[in-house]
Amino acid sequence: MTHQLVLSLISGVFIAGSAAYLGTLMLSKKMAVVAGPLGHLALPGAALALVYGFSISLGAFPFVVAGILLIWLLEIRTKLQMEALTAIVFATGVAAAFLFLPIDKAEAALVGDISKVGVHATMASVILGLLVFVAVKSCYSKIMLISIHEDLAKTEGINVRFYNLVYLSAIAIIVALGVDLVGGLMTAALVAIPAAAARNVSKTLVQYGLASGSLGIVAAIIGILSSTFTGLPAGPLVILTSALIFLVTVPMAKV
Amino acid sequence: MVVTHNAKVAVHGQTHQGTRQPAGTDVDLMSEILLEVKNFKVTLEESPILSDLNFTVGEGEFLTILGPNGSGKTVLVKALLDLLPYSGELNWHKKPRIGYLPQGLNQMSVREMPLTVKDFFTLKKLKQGEILNYLALVGLAKPVLNKRAGYLSGGEFQRMLVAWVLASRPNVLFLDEPTTAVDIAGGETIYSLLRDVWREQKLTIFNVTHDLNIVFAHSTHVLCLSRFGHCCYGIPKEVLTPEVLSDVYGTEIKFHTH
Numbered sequence: 001m002t003h004q005l006v007l008s009l010i011s012g013v014f015i016a017g018s019a020a021y022l023g024t025l026m027l028s029k030k031m032a033v034v035a036g037p038l039g040h041l042a043l044p045g046a047a048l049a050l051v052y053g054f055s056i057s058l059g060a061f062p063f064v065v066a067g068i069l070l071i072w073l074l075e076i077r078t079k080l081q082m083e084a085l086t087a088i089v090f091a092t093g094v095a096a097a098f099l100f101l102p103i104d105k106a107e108a109a110l111v112g113d114i115s116k117v118g119v120h121a122t123m124a125s126v127i128l129g130l131l132v133f134v135a136v137k138s139c140y141s142k143i144m145l146i147s148i149h150e151d152l153a154k155t156e157g158i159n160v161r162f163y164n165l166v167y168l169s170a171i172a173i174i175v176a177l178g179v180d181l182v183g184g185l186m187t188a189a190l191v192a193i194p195a196a197a198a199r200n201v202s203k204t205l206v207q208y209g210l211a212s213g214s215l216g217i218v219a220a221i222i223g224i225l226s227s228t229f230t231g232l233p234a235g236p237l238v239i240l241t242s243a244l245i246f247l248v249t250v251p252m253a254k255v
Numbered sequence: 256m257v258v259t260h261n262a263k264v265a266v267h268g269q270t271h272q273g274t275r276q277p278a279g280t281d282v283d284l285m286s287e288i289l290l291e292v293k294n295f296k297v298t299l300e301e302s303p304i305l306s307d308l309n310f311t312v313g314e315g316e317f318l319t320i321l322g323p324n325g326s327g328k329t330v331l332v333k334a335l336l337d338l339l340p341y342s343g344e345l346n347w348h349k350k351p352r353i354g355y356l357p358q359g360l361n362q363m364s365v366r367e368m369p370l371t372v373k374d375f376f377t378l379k380k381l382k383q384g385e386i387l388n389y390l391a392l393v394g395l396a397k398p399v400l401n402k403r404a405g406y407l408s409g410g411e412f413q414r415m416l417v418a419w420v421l422a423s424r425p426n427v428l429f430l431d432e433p434t435t436a437v438d439i440a441g442g443e444t445i446y447s448l449l450r451d452v453w454r455e456q457k458l459t460i461f462n463v464t465h466d467l468n469i470v471f472a473h474s475t476h477v478l479c480l481s482r483f484g485h486c487c488y489g490i491p492k493e494v495l496t497p498e499v500l501s502d503v504y505g506t507e508i509k510f511h512t513h
Contacts, residue, residue: 028367028368141377141378141379144368144378145378148360148364148365148368149359149360149364151333151336151355151359152356152357152360154336154338155336155353155354155355155429156355156423199367199368199369202369203401204369204370204371204373204374205368205369205370205371205374205377206374208368208369254403
């Protein structure tokens, strides 16, 4: 196993595992689709990173944070449905990216670049992935309660604003990291597919979190390994692997 | 201190008076004031939903907030809970520990999650023994623990929610239409259970309903709201005269009390 493959696998495992765990909350808050436009909005950042030669995640992060603030403010100001805002933000991100993204470098921004990840970026993925995991784990009950019923959570003394902030920050970090693994077009899949598959096979909340994290990690490993054998980009292979896992779990779904 | 006073509600010049004295009820209602509401007003998106509401609630009351759909019952509860903006005075004489069973918390909202009854209580960091104690309060037994909350029967789910709310040890309970999703027998079970818990744990209950039966069967006091701004407060048998009821519901209501 080459040094580069080890780095790619470590990054992939930490990003995909924590993304999938966070995904269990996003699925129950009906927010999974939001990771999509945020990823698209990260594209201009990824483009800048490619032009000036720094990490894609680093370039993506400020754009994702700006995107979250934008959606949050637009929702308060216009009361528009999330889908409408999603469409607006999506198109803006992609359009801005294509204005100055050099077309020969577009692939890395669109489908990810995990097979070339460096030591520093790997360390960042490990640290930030763990940070998100710990933050989500310690706030899990509170955020779950907020997603079940916000007013109920408030009267139980939960500081809804604080936990929403933690939650959105976790999403921002995961989307920025996810752009490196699967590109700006498919970040929603990173959070949504393993969580959806896990929901099909879980009876309890603990099983749900465990299954989602594990399925995310398995998909990342299989995707990255098969990329080295086939020469195809890792990002789409990771997503297709988790989609395949999801399909396998469909007959087990309890409706 | 024992306070006996006249409760008075005035809305748009309409006034009905009731007393805090019990009228043939078996519960001591000569209680201390818990909550005082004065000139209470809620305006949502520039339309007034509630205006000039005045009432006081004594400790240990089972108060039913009665009114037709659209009269602002849920809005009143949310404003009292500080979940909606209001103007006027809201004075809690003692700091309440509030439990709240909101209207929108139905089974469909948890069905899509892999959430067992035990998981639901674990969100409050309760241990299994404590969970079983609270479930026993509402007549649910151990086998229910590992069932998915979204797949309990409507009545079981609602009883589980009551147990769940009680698990925070509230002394004031706000219930917004707690029996909407339950059949008549199930609803009766929930109310008799609530009445037992109310008595044993000396709770103060604010209960929202549009069902007149509930008021006469279970409440010590009633606060009625109507879409036309009329309003009443007091002991149900005293204040809910046919005239008041037709004011509240905007149509003639015939109701026979035993």
